[in-house]
Amino acid sequence: MAGHSKWANIKHRKAKQDAQKGKIFTKLGKELIVAVKQGGGDPEANPRLKAVIQKCREANMPMDNINRTIAKATGELAGVNYEEIVYEGYGPGGVAVLLNVTTDNRNRTAGEIRHLFSKHGGNLGESGCVAWMFENKGLITLNKEEVTMDGDDLMLLVLDAGAEDMKEEDDMIEIITAPEDLHKVKEVLTAQGLKPEVAELTMLPKSTVAVQGDEAVKMMKLMDLLEDHDDVQAVYANFEISDEQMEMIG
Structure with a gap:
């Protein structure tokens, strides 16, 4: 089980749970602010903002909240000044971990x-x-259970839309794109009646590190805690854990 694809789906399920608690709105609000600061408040001219707005809508964030947050980021309303930081480190077993963090207090968050x-x-x-x-x-x-299209036809469809690769892994079909082609490929799939479980910009590892036993347990615990931190927007890692090990971890 490669860390990037399975973890993406685990995060997606966690995000739904967090949305029910309202926690995800705080993280998405920070992400909106950073996206606006980097590329402006017009989603048609700012692909990152457009992607974040889509994430907000999928999490059922009200448009009033979205618009108010964008207004704060553009200076139309008073708001907190956030900065975006990338933290890097190693998990159990030498797993590489990359974090995108948005904070108003760099020293507190680093500690x-x-x-x-x-x-x-x-x-x-x-x-x-x-x-x-x-x-x-x-x-x-x-x-995979929701895809009725033949695998070869699906491959041709996504490649024609601009995807770089497609592969099957366990019960999932994974499609990789260049960052700028993500939404185009997603729209083509949606037009065919296919609803992605995950559609996001991410950092994919070039190689993976296998972890098992206590190291696997510690790695999953660390990922959970990092994901749950209020200032952490995204966690990427290059671990690989067997499905049997995952069932044992629960």
Whole structure:
């Protein structure tokens, strides 16, 4: 079980649970602000903002909340000044971990993230220590049971739409795109009546590290805690865990 695709689906399910608690709105609000700061408040001219708005809608965030947050980011309303930081480190077994963080207090957040790493068998590293192990890509996953189209036809469809690769893994179909082609490929799939479980910009590992036993348990615990941290927007890692091991972890 490669970490990137299965973890993407685990995160998707967690996000639905967080949305019910309202927690996901806080993270999405920060993501909206950073996207606007980087590329402006017009989603048609800012692909990152357009993607975040889509995530907000999928999480059932009211449009009033979205518009108000964008207004804060553009300076139309008073708001908190957030900065985006990338943290890099190693988990149990030498797993590479990359974090996208949005915070209004860099020192507080760095201390909390360092504590989580050290408490669960890892360590926070220097800038650049693991970033080279990942590539910026678009990731789309489909539930294989919901796909009625023949596999070869689906492959031709997504490749014609601009996808770079498609492969089957367990009960999923995974489609990889260049970042700029993610939405185009997703729209083509949607037009065919296919609803992606995940459609997001991500950092995919170039290679993976297998973990098992106690290391696997610690790795999943660390990923959970990092994901749950209020300032962490995204967690990427290059671990690989067998399905049998995952069932044991629960």
